[in-house]
Amino acid sequence: MVILGAGPAGLVLANLLQARGIDSVVLERGSRSHIQSRARAGFLAANTVRILDRYGLSGGLHRGGQPHSVCEFRTDEGRFRLDYSELGRGERHTVYPQQALVTDLLAHYLAAGGRIHFETEVVAVHDANGHRPWVSVRAPDGRVTRWQARYIAGCDGRHGAARRSLPDGSVRRYQRDHRVTWLGLLAEAPPSMDAVGYAVHPRGFAGHMARSADITRYYLQVPRGTPAEAWSQERIWDELELRMQAKEYGPLRRGPIVQRGTVAFESDVLEPLRHGALFLAGDAAGLVSPAAAKGANLAVLAAELLAQALIDDLTNGDSSGLEAYSARCLTRIWAAQEFSRWMVDLLHGPSGTDSGSLFHNRTRLARMAELRASRSHQDWFAERYVGI
Ligand code: RFL
Numbered sequence: 001m002v003i004l005g006a007g008p009a010g011l012v013l014a015n016l017l018q019a020r021g022i023d024s025v026v027l028e029r030g031s032r033s034h035i036q037s038r039a040r041a042g043f044l045a046a047n048t049v050r051i052l053d054r055y056g057l058s059g060g061l062h063r064g065g066q067p068h069s070v071c072e073f074r075t076d077e078g079r080f081r082l083d084y085s086e087l088g089r090g091e092r093h094t095v096y097p098q099q100a101l102v103t104d105l106l107a108h109y110l111a112a113g114g115r116i117h118f119e120t121e122v123v124a125v126h127d128a129n130g131h132r133p134w135v136s137v138r139a140p141d142g143r144v145t146r147w148q149a150r151y152i153a154g155c156d157g158r159h160g161a162a163r164r165s166l167p168d169g170s171v172r173r174y175q176r177d178h179r180v181t182w183l184g185l186l187a188e189a190p191p192s193m194d195a196v197g198y199a200v201h202p203r204g205f206a207g208h209m210a211r212s213a214d215i216t217r218y219y220l221q222v223p224r225g226t227p228a229e230a231w232s233q234e235r236i237w238d239e240l241e242l243r244m245q246a247k248e249y250g251p252l253r254r255g256p257i258v259q260r261g262t263v264a265f266e267s268d269v270l271e272p273l274r275h276g277a278l279f280l281a282g283d284a285a286g287l288v289s290p291a292a293a294k295g296a297n298l299a300v301l302a303a304e305l306l307a308q309a310l311i312d313d314l315t316n317g318d319s320s321g322l323e324a325y326s327a328r329c330l331t332r333i334w335a336a337q338e339f340s341r342w343m344v345d346l347l348h349g350p351s352g353t354d355s356g357s358l359f360h361n362r363t364r365l366a367r368m369a370e371l372r373a374s375r376s377h378q379d380w381f382a383e384r385y386v387g388i
Contacts, residue, residue, distance in 0.1 A: 189255025
């Protein structure tokens with residue numbers, strides 16, 4: 001078994017196969033220090049934690065993660081809070097940085113005797129639909145070699161080799177550009193509030209998410225094409241305070257911004273998630289806009305489904321799980337896409353003054369008003385926001 005990519009999808013899959021003695025290798029383009037320091041997700045759903053618990057992969061997140069269950073919406077019409085541990089299914093998030101999770105998963109895999117090659121880029125997947133599937137690989141010294149495998153797991157993200165290797169017409173790609181861009185910021189500053197903050201402002205969205213006692217993530221909606229370095233730190237803090245209505249609700253705790261990057265909101269889903277011996281999981285299978293914090297959670301879920309199916313096939317000769325993998329996974333992916341799109345629409349309005357934009361903004365405010373006032377809307381929101 002060859003696994004492309006050492007993100008959450010690849011490493012959960014690798015751990016589960018290793019635990020059942022299935023011979024596999026992970027091929028990762030980046031260095032170990034790169035994957036262990038790449039800041040991305042932080043909000044893990046309760047179901048993700050249950051999956052990691054099931055396989056003994058959750059020690060680090062129980063020690064270092066923080067339970068979280070409150071979000072606060074701020075609009076022109078005031079603010080309101082939802083504690084989703086008291087709504088819907090009563091579940092919480094665990095806030096644990098993705099790079100810490102990746103570090104834990106890698107350590108566990110290596111301790112169990114797992115094999116991984118860093119700085120080893122998969123160039124392409126070959127003959128996935130044939131008798132002898134293989135991948136071509138560029139080693140750190142530049143030599144191109146090959147790995148043969150019975151099955152190949154494409155867990156190498158949206159721009160990886162698995163997607164690139166799919167022959168024309170073998171899968172269909174459903175795609176949407178949400179026309180929203182966030183400037184994602186990591187500040188060396190304590191959180192400014194004890195909740196996830198979603199500020200909907202005429203100048204655009206602003207978000208606040210605690211990562212730890214001294215690190216906070218902020219997001220600012222910016223025009224598409226804005227370079228990440230375009231805004232000075234002072235301008236960023238002023239804009240965050242304005243949109244989050246700091247004058248009314250309290251100042252933000254400022255600190256140096258130590259990482260920044262822009263994220264253009266795009267979503268896509270491939271169907272089916274299998275081409276012969278090649279299976280797609282995580283971002284390689286479908287990219288979800290980060291508005292609803294679903295991507296890493298879907299990656300872990302898909303990895304478990306795929307691992308179970310592979311174990312059944314390779315240890316019992318039962319291929320029914322592999323045949324059902326794509327459809328089972330796609331049901332979850334589309335549900336996450338639907339909620340994510342709902343969140344994108346709730347948090348961002350068109351900036352134009354044409355009647356279509358004004359109409360859109362009015363319906364958005366109506367959606368917010370229902371969320372503020374209606375218990376059944378809040379239950380619906382809670383179930384989808386923290387669920388997967
Ligand atoms: P990853 O994590 O991108 O890992 C893929 C790995 O594959 C390697 N690779 C290759 N290796 C070999 N050969 C090649 N040709 C290769 N090409 C690529 C890469 O180096 C990498 O190590 O994919 P995976 O495992 O599918 O995991 C997906 C998640 O990383 C992603 O969905 C989340 O980060 C999305 N996301 C969030 N998800 C959540 O569930 N909760 C959150 O709170 C959350 N916040 C976020 C996010 C994503 C964000 N950005 C940056 C898009 C916040 C942000 C800002």
